[in-house]
Amino acid sequence: xxIVLDAMGGDFAPKNQVEGAVMAARNNSDLQLTLIGQLEKxxxxxxxxxxxxxxxxxxxxxxxxDMHDSGAxxxxxxxxxxxxxxxxxxxxxxxxxxxxxxxxGAVMAASLLILGRxxxxxxxxxxxxxxSLKNQVMVFDTGANLDSKPExxxxxxxxxxxxxxxxLGVQTPTVGLLxxxxxxxKGNDTLKQTHKLLRDADARGQIKFIGNIEGRDxxxxxxxxxxxxxxxxNVVLKLGESIPNIVGTLIMHALNKRVADGKLAPDSxxxxxxxxxxxxxxxxxxxxGGVPLLGVNGISIIGHGNSSPVAVMxxxxxxxxxxxxxxxxxxxxxxxxxxxxx
Amino acid sequence: xxIVLDAMGGDFAPKNQVEGAVMAARNNSDLQLTLIGQLEKxxxxxxxxxxxxxxxxxxxxxxxxDMHDSGAxxxxxxxxxxxxxxxxxxxxxxxxxxxxxxxxGAVMAASLLILGRxxxxxxxxxxxxxxSLKNQVMVFDTGANLDSKPExxxxxxxxxxxxxxxxLGVQTPTVGLLxxxxxxxKGNDTLKQTHKLLRDADARGQIKFIGNIEGRDxxxxxxxxxxxxxxxxNVVLKLGESIPNIVGTLIMHALNKRVADGKLAPDSxxxxxxxxxxxxxxxxxxxxGGVPLLGVNGISIIGHGNSSPVAVMxxxxxxxxxxxxxxxxxxxxxxxxxxxxx
Numbered sequence: 001x002x003i004v005l006d007a008m009g010g011d012f013a014p015k016n017q018v019e020g021a022v023m024a025a026r027n028n029s030d031l032q033l034t035l036i037g038q039l040e041k042x043x044x045x046x047x048x049x050x051x052x053x054x055x056x057x058x059x060x061x062x063x064x065x066d067m068h069d070s071g072a073x074x075x076x077x078x079x080x081x082x083x084x085x086x087x088x089x090x091x092x093x094x095x096x097x098x099x100x101x102x103x104x105g106a107v108m109a110a111s112l113l114i115l116g117r118x119x120x121x122x123x124x125x126x127x128x129x130x131x132s133l134k135n136q137v138m139v140f141d142t143g144a145n146l147d148s149k150p151e152x153x154x155x156x157x158x159x160x161x162x163x164x165x166x167x168l169g170v171q172t173p174t175v176g177l178l179x180x181x182x183x184x185x186k187g188n189d190t191l192k193q194t195h196k197l198l199r200d201a202d203a204r205g206q207i208k209f210i211g212n213i214e215g216r217d218x219x220x221x222x223x224x225x226x227x228x229x230x231x232x233x234n235v236v237l238k239l240g241e242s243i244p245n246i247v248g249t250l251i252m253h254a255l256n257k258r259v260a261d262g263k264l265a266p267d268s269x270x271x272x273x274x275x276x277x278x279x280x281x282x283x284x285x286x287x288x289g290g291v292p293l294l295g296v297n298g299i300s301i302i303g304h305g306n307s308s309p310v311a312v313m314x315x316x317x318x319x320x321x322x323x324x325x326x327x328x329x330x331x332x333x334x335x336x337x338x339x340x341x342x
Numbered sequence: 343x344x345i346v347l348d349a350m351g352g353d354f355a356p357k358n359q360v361e362g363a364v365m366a367a368r369n370n371s372d373l374q375l376t377l378i379g380q381l382e383k384x385x386x387x388x389x390x391x392x393x394x395x396x397x398x399x400x401x402x403x404x405x406x407x408d409m410h411d412s413g414a415x416x417x418x419x420x421x422x423x424x425x426x427x428x429x430x431x432x433x434x435x436x437x438x439x440x441x442x443x444x445x446x447g448a449v450m451a452a453s454l455l456i457l458g459r460x461x462x463x464x465x466x467x468x469x470x471x472x473x474s475l476k477n478q479v480m481v482f483d484t485g486a487n488l489d490s491k492p493e494x495x496x497x498x499x500x501x502x503x504x505x506x507x508x509x510l511g512v513q514t515p516t517v518g519l520l521x522x523x524x525x526x527x528k529g530n531d532t533l534k535q536t537h538k539l540l541r542d543a544d545a546r547g548q549i550k551f552i553g554n555i556e557g558r559d560x561x562x563x564x565x566x567x568x569x570x571x572x573x574x575x576n577v578v579l580k581l582g583e584s585i586p587n588i589v590g591t592l593i594m595h596a597l598n599k600r601v602a603d604g605k606l607a608p609d610s611x612x613x614x615x616x617x618x619x620x621x622x623x624x625x626x627x628x629x630x631g632g633v634p635l636l637g638v639n640g641i642s643i644i645g646h647g648n649s650s651p652v653a654v655m656x657x658x659x660x661x662x663x664x665x666x667x668x669x670x671x672x673x674x675x676x677x678x679x680x681x682x683x684x
Contacts, residue, residue: 146530180576188488215580219588234522238557246561250621279592
């Protein structure tokens with residue numbers, strides 16, 4: 001299995017990318033890894049690692065799409081960037097998957113433009129893992145689309161169902177529609193119509209729809225898939241990511257004040273702060289590494305810009321998993337079935 | 343100043359409502375309070391309090407709009423409910439303000455229907471207080487509208503500015519537009535157009551617009567007013583409200599495990615849990631009690647269903663404050679100014 005890693009994407013690129021690739025190659029000798037990017041920046045870092053016996057090759061891509069570039073525009077103006085060249089390698093059959101922690105908008109735009117869509121897919125979508133009190137929760141869509149139509153939202157639910165079934169082993173993931181209330185009459189016209197179509201899709205056996213859910217349900221975890229438009233999903237994702245910092249800061253402030261007032265032993269404060277770190281690790285995306293842009297005709301895994309080497313390694317493994325589980329084939333089958341039943 | 347309190351609205355009605363009214367009347371002898379609702383339920387509870395010298399009267403309203411009633415429908419089907427009768431008293435000049443912790447949808451629908459709109463207002467909106475690391479943050483709109491147009495969102499920003507200036511004493515509150523990225527090119531057509539109109543309103547001196555903000559900025563508090571459509575605002579509000587329970591449960595679970603493993607003294611766990619409670623009190627709406635439905639031609643304060651007696655008292659004080667500060671007059675003036683400048 002041949003994976004191309006964008007060595008230039010991410011807040012700590014190419015350092016964390018090279019390190020993550022080396023870790024992945026060491027852990028998995030079947031992988032053929034290609035690091036793509038500016039060779040003069042990649043080579044010195046790779047030279048710091050012992051790569052004897054590892055299947056890692058380099059491909060030059062002189063241009064860099066950075067975080068300030070506008071997604072779709074950059075794809076056209078920088079054809080020799082790691083993102084465009086890496087995805088083109090997949091399109092041309094020179095690689096099986098692309099992994100990037102770079103400019104999400106650019107990776108999404110380039111993936112759609114270069115790889116095209118799986119047959120039957122109207123719009124690709126992207127998800128995010130959320131910590132919760134019960135089940136593993138994922139929110140779809142977290143920003144691939146900002147004005148989704150009801151039929152598109154239903155497809156997101158179907159693709160997310162396939163993703164969870166084959167990638168996470170959740171045979172029948174439950175889908176909840178994020179809304180302002182639980183009753184089916186709640187929401188704007190798009191949400192009401194989506195609710196109806198989701199019930200239909202459930203009746204056809206495509207998905208398991210549990211109805212509307214509210215903002216307070218996201219972190220509870222009674223539902224596996226939280227379905228929403230990418231505008232709401234993106235706001236919810238970023239708000240969720242900010243919780244460890246916000247709550248951690250508030251708690252540390254209170255602890256430090258008590259220590260200063262002589263009301264709390266410094267050792268106790270230290271112990272609490274250790275417990276906090278452990279809990280907030282559950283908010284990190286390191287264990288998952290990245291998520292695929294679902295619905296594109298190929299494998300494009302998108303990771304967080306601040307990915308650690310472990311996160312980069314796990315994003316590579318996510319690509320491998322998606323390839324081996326033939327997720328795109330299953331998506332095509334599900335959408336085909338939908339067409340027939342509809 | 344004459345305030346009508348919906349004694350039937352809220353998870354603990356009429357108990358907390360009666361108790362909150364008694365507390366408010368004791369604290370403020372200028373208030374003429376009217377409790378409206380089913381007298382046979384209110385009277386026995388009021389009898390438990392010493393009301394000597396307090397200015398509290400009762401008005402009968404035999405019907406009750408409960409949490410399962412659909413907002414607009416209930417307003418028409420239950421004309422003798424506390425919500426409809428209480429707001430009608432305001433409309434008829436028999437009272438200056440209405441306060442309810444009942445069915446939010448019904449109170450909003452009835453307020454708009456019965457009180458009408460302040461001159462110039464296209465749509466009313468409602469806000470919510472958020473805890474943050476820096477400034478007091480309020481999110482507008484948190485659910486009065488689910489498909490707001492750009493011009494309506496600009497009016498929400500203007501009404502929110504007036505609210506913060508006169509009710510909270512923040513002379514020039516900053517407005518941030520909740521979006522998927524900071525650049526002005528981000529978002530769907532509605533958000534892009536809203537961004538442009540907000541810049542114009544800033545140039546006219548109507549508001550202080552600081553640009554787009556993201557989900558992660560809400561709890562940081564660099565902006566006073568987080569502006570968004572009610573669909574997003576409602577999701578964000580309920581998700582925010584769930585944080586104390588979610589994070590608290592995760593932390594308590596970790597603490598209990600360490601105590602069970604002999605790694606943490608029970609006293610330390612108790613101390614930490616006390617600190618947590620203190621911090622999460624900042625997430626409670628008790629200090630504010632309630633928020634007005636901004637833009638209706640009268641005063642309608644909406645509180646949380648689970649309001650404590652203190653929250654009920656503070657909602658009554660919010661009504662008093664809004665009356666004394668002539669918030670609606672200032673809203674009319676601002677919108678008038680906008681019309682002239684536009």
